[in-house]
Amino acid sequence: MISHKTSNSVGDEFKSLWQATSTQLEIDSFEDNLDCDILIIGAGFTGLSAALHLSELEQDVVVVDAVEPGYGASGRNGGQVIPGLKLYPEEVRKKLGDEKGNAVINATNGSADLVFNLIKKYQIDCKANRNGFIQPAFSNTSCGVIRSRVELLSKLGAPVELLDKETTAEYLGTNSYFIALLDKRGGSLQPLSYARGLAKAAIRQGVKIYSNALVNKIKPLQDRWQASTQKASINANRILICTNGYSDLNNNPGLWPGLNRSIIPLHSFQVATQPLSNKLRQSILPHGHVASDTKRLLNYFRLDHEGRLILGGSGNIYEGKSIRDFSHIVRRIQSLYPQITEPQFEFYWSGKIALTMSGLPHIHEMAPGVYSGLGYNGRGVGMATLMGQWLAELVTDGDQIPGMLPLTTIKPIKLQSFRKPVITAAYFWKSLQDRVEGRQKPI
Ligand SMILES: Cc1cc2nc3c(=O)[nH]c(=O)nc-3n(C[C@H](O)[C@H](O)[C@H](O)COP(=O)(O)OP(=O)(O)OC[C@H]3O[C@@H](n4cnc5c(N)ncnc54)[C@H](O)[C@@H]3O)c2cc1C
Incomplete structure (x- = not known):
């Protein structure tokens, strides 16, 4: 060997x-x-x-x-440990029925506990922090989703909070969002x-x-x-x-x-800055939360243990081949965090997620x-x-x-051979929907 x-x-x-x-x-x-x-x-x-x-x-x-x-x-x-499924609980129940749906929601809500328990039990050195997960709403419509999610998770006994606009801005270091869900069971690790x-x-x-x-x-x-x-x-x-x-x-x-x-494999892209200055670190995600927003083509972001800002976004069917392919992610960092005036981008990489119908x-x-x-x-x-x-x-x-x-x-999945044009069209459609919805003024 x-x-x-x-x-x-x-x-x-x-x-x-x-x-x-x-x-x-x-x-x-x-x-x-x-x-x-x-x-x-x-x-x-x-x-x-x-x-x-x-x-x-x-x-x-x-x-x-x-x-x-x-x-x-x-x-x-992204190394974000987020309890539960991507699908919202009400959709899980619609698909599986109330009894099975509730059982699945309960079991999958324990997934972050499982991760942190394994890390503790086997002394895994992976820079794990359980500082909480934030899901900020980017539009009025998604504020409704966040409010009902907080209500439902609270009923299940989960340690969640609804953050108002000011607290959301303070915890994230950006004014781009309306309100947010804070789930204290979430956290981060070096994946x-x-x-x-x-x-x-x-x-x-x-x-x-x-x-x-x-x-x-x-x-x-x-x-x-x-x-x-x-x-x-x-x-x-x-x-x-x-x-x-x-x-x-x-x-x-x-x-x-x-x-x-x-499944439909889709590339997701990430960019990491060089370690931010202490001053910036005090304003951007100062309490070590991780965040993924409510967009259809979502942004997910966090700091690493050395203070680099990492931002990822739903990508493409193609792998990133040159730094130009990551320019949409760089633009998102610049739009969320204009206070980072001279960001030096240090790492660019992508990976394949698996979507199901x-x-x-x-x-x-x-x-x-x-x-x-x-x-x-x-x-x-x-x-x-x-x-x-x-x-x-x-x-x-x-x-x-x-x-x-x-x-x-x-x-x-039928029509898999046409998946490239179908996914590209879906990508542009979702991006357009996000843009239109993102123009809503706070109410
Ligand atoms: C860029 C990106 C960001 C993400 N961010 C987050 C996040 O922040 N939080 C979160 O909860 N989830 C996130 N995810 C999703 C999460 O990473 C995946 O759901 C999870 O890692 C899947 O683990 P897996 O073991 O099933 O698959 P993988 O980790 O993909 O492992 C599959 C393995 O199979 C091997 N393999 C394939 N074919 C063969 C073969 N024929 N023979 C032998 N070996 C084979 C591959 O080499 C590979 O190592 C993200 C995914 C990506 C791509």
Whole structure:
């Protein structure tokens, strides 16, 4: 086995902030045939959380990643730990009915607790802070949404507050928003360090993790399964596929029929400034909150532990290839924070989120003993960690998991081949709606 350091390969075209500031991880390359009870394909939060939870149940687990742990969205995201689903609770109930919907809302509301508890339990060094999540409203219409969200979460006993315009402006350091939801359960972390920390904890618990293992075929082998890469294969009794927005990595449709077409992968772009001056830090997010606004094409922003402002935004079907591709994000920073007069932008990077048609994540049972969990719609730090726990329970015969989303079969999205023009049109339509709605004057 060749041992190599995974320090320089996250963020294909551009080195991400997280790659530059992460803890390190030594991991073996996959070279030889293996046999295990449970194979996990994909070492992001979903796969690594599943592995860690399975290790607590003393299962024999192997994890493989096409590149390395945290290569996908888990090592590139905004590091905002936000409890619950992206879909608003009333929409969850509409889709799942009141009883199931309420159970799912309750369970997914615990996702931030799960993240921070794992970090504490396994002493994961990932600059975690639980200073709260702010969701500011950018229009009158979205003020209504925020007010009803605060009311509903309060009824569920969540520690939330409605911030008025002045407090919102003070906490965010910008006058661009009307009111906001403050959810004290949320917080921030260094996502690549969190992914690597989960991997280290799983390895300490006996899980074997390998990099450079692009699985290109899964086939039945008597009453077991065989997953193959170009170099070697792994025989397993059960398989968890945790490849999310990277399910078509290297145009690899062979992983499982239809899986890569069951979600819409979309690039999200981020830019980080150089560390801000102490004076600016006292006015911009001075209490260490993280924030994601209510726009259809949302802005999400926070400071890192060294005071860099990081802002991300819903992106594109294309990866950022040159700094020009990030100019819409730079413009958003300049518009939200004109007080940063000479921002030096230090990092530019992108990653793929996985959208679903329903707005809910999917858990599939594709064949006996083969499961997949994916489709977090950009809200996956907590949710993918929770999904990993659900998958671990499912694959070890837990049939009544409280609050778990319903098990479904894969439904490839129709017209996937036209997705590029359709997504581009949807992007411009949403941006236009945001612009029109954003012109509303406060009432
Ligand atoms: C730019 C960006 C910002 C985001 N910001 C936030 C945020 O602030 N808060 C939040 O809650 N969520 C955020 N998200 C969403 C969150 O990052 C994801 O939902 C979550 O990381 C998904 O984790 P995952 O393990 O399911 O998938 P991933 O982390 O994408 O991991 C999939 C893994 O599968 C591997 N793989 C793929 N194919 C194969 C194969 N054939 N064989 C072997 N391995 C394979 C890949 O190499 C990859 O490592 C953001 C996402 C992006 C892209």
